[in-house]
Amino acid sequence: MSFIDSVLLGLSLVGNVEAFASLFIGIVIGVIGGAIPGLSATMAVALTLPFTFAMSPINGILLLLGVYKGGIFGGCIPAILIKTPGTPASSATILDGYPMAERGESGRALGMALWASCTADLVSNLSLILFAGWLASFALKFGPPEFFTLILFSLTIIAGVSGNSLLRGALSAILGLLLATVGLDLVYGTNRFTFGDPNLMGGLNFIAVLIGLFAVPEIIAMAAHPTAHLGKARSLGKTWVSFDDYRRSLKTILRGSMIGVFLGSIPGIGAAPAAFLSYSEARRTSKNRANFGKGEIEGVAASEAGNNGVAGATLIPLLALGVPGDVITAIIIGAFMIHGLQPGPMMFVLNVDLIYGLLIGLVVSSVFLLIVGTVAIRGFKYVADIPRRILMPAVLVLCVFGVFAVNNNIFDVAVMFAMGWLGYLMMRAEIPAAPFLIAFILGPLLEDNFRQSMLMSGSDLSILARGPITWFFWAATVLAIVAIVRSTMRPDTQAG
């Protein structure tokens, strides 16, 4: 099938009002979710997921991708206006965005953030179109040993989503892997940690675990500290971003986009490191480097280009290899699974219309983001005014309905609350939740591919290093572990 045929097939799937309406609504939800501090793009995607059950796969996934794209941009609005990032990815935007807001240039900073985000989003989507198909065709050669080493490698770069502590990130990942062992054994069908309860035989419900980990802890934390969220939003000011501002920052935006694409295509790194790397590169090479941190518009452009450049690229490993690029794409995997789809190289053979439909939708999403973002910047006042002490009870009720709807099972609601308390305790102990969720998804895949390899080889471990692909992933894994150990040891050495 030629590229044109594939595009036409994709167009036949998304060439209707429902598909584009889903994408548009998703971006609106995402921008609002990202703009409310404490809600975050991750929670917005998780809470939207149950609403996709009744939709066709393409519309449901486009809705979630819209939420993802909108959420990443939306996070910059409170970062600039109230110095509180809506998403972790927007943390770098505060550095220059908030000083601009203090000078009365909020509108200019937000305008540049929007233009940089849309440009980076487009670059990221185009790279997805260029690389995902190529990577998927290469991955068709993968057997269980290759997938085992790939997933092992993906698990080592969980370090990227571990926040301040790699060790606590590793602990979180191991707990996620342990929880994934609950249910019937994959080979022999015997019970593992089911305690005789039939509800546990299929394993813990993925949606209950993810909503429990990402939404419920915020509900509990709100009870502990009901006034922690109160802040003051600044006005937009009278200055707006000009085309000349955009032209001067274009090189920075394109460099940031490429950094985002590169880091986003590596599973586990995510948007926040891309934003900070893009920002530091911009500061290193800029003529105005002395103004960085004091309200330099190029700094806002760099950080927003970095974090939005990731948003399309994280879908490269998701679609081509079936491995999530970050925590949000880990949630989006859930949407694929609910609709009976398994992301990975075979999807490019069996569901080529869906793949190209998604790619077309993603390109259109950059335009929608520009429209929605322009309105959202002016309407943030209304979003900021939603009382969080009413919003959080609404989130609680939404979680209950959403989790129940997956399997029509009240047990899943109980699992969600239990996971919520685990997530809250992890939050208090500063153990990041993202490695837990990624490991919970990758755990069964890792074990399944390992045991399939052992069955293939008659338990000969040498099959795990049977060719250049496995050698590559083993080498990458070792390098990643060395880098992780070195970065963990360095602060201790300095402290000592």
Next chain:
Amino acid sequence: MDINRRLGLVSLALAAVLCLAAIPAFVSSPSNVRNIVLSPTFWPYVLSGLLALTGVILVFTRYTEAGETADGAADSAEPVPGAGLRLAGIAAVMILTVLLLPRLGMVWTSMLAFAASAFLYRTRHPVTALVCAVLVPLGLYAFFAHVAGVAIPQGQFVRLP
């Protein structure tokens, strides 16, 4: 005792419980397994070993990793008056939600959970909270029951169309 050491000790205790009690008792393995690596217990034992290893490293690692500041730790530990009571309250709301779902139905239980949690959060908009407590579950019921076709539990008392 710093946070890493406490986490390390908890990890070691959890690994010990898994290896000595939980895996032998709650993971069944057929007697005809040809090789240890194919056994259903192999993976849980490997993970327990990794948990113990992480625990040991955590015990011997000081809490001085990149990006950590004493200020940040102090902020998160700052006590808020009545926090313990409110946490117990939200836990009770969650437990009661699960227990009441089959009896009262999802809509009525959600209305009560909404109102109770808004009260716990000491909302400054009690009337809006009560209106939302009624409208949000009804709206969600309308979507999930009539659009998504989900069989929402109706309870034993008042049934909705």
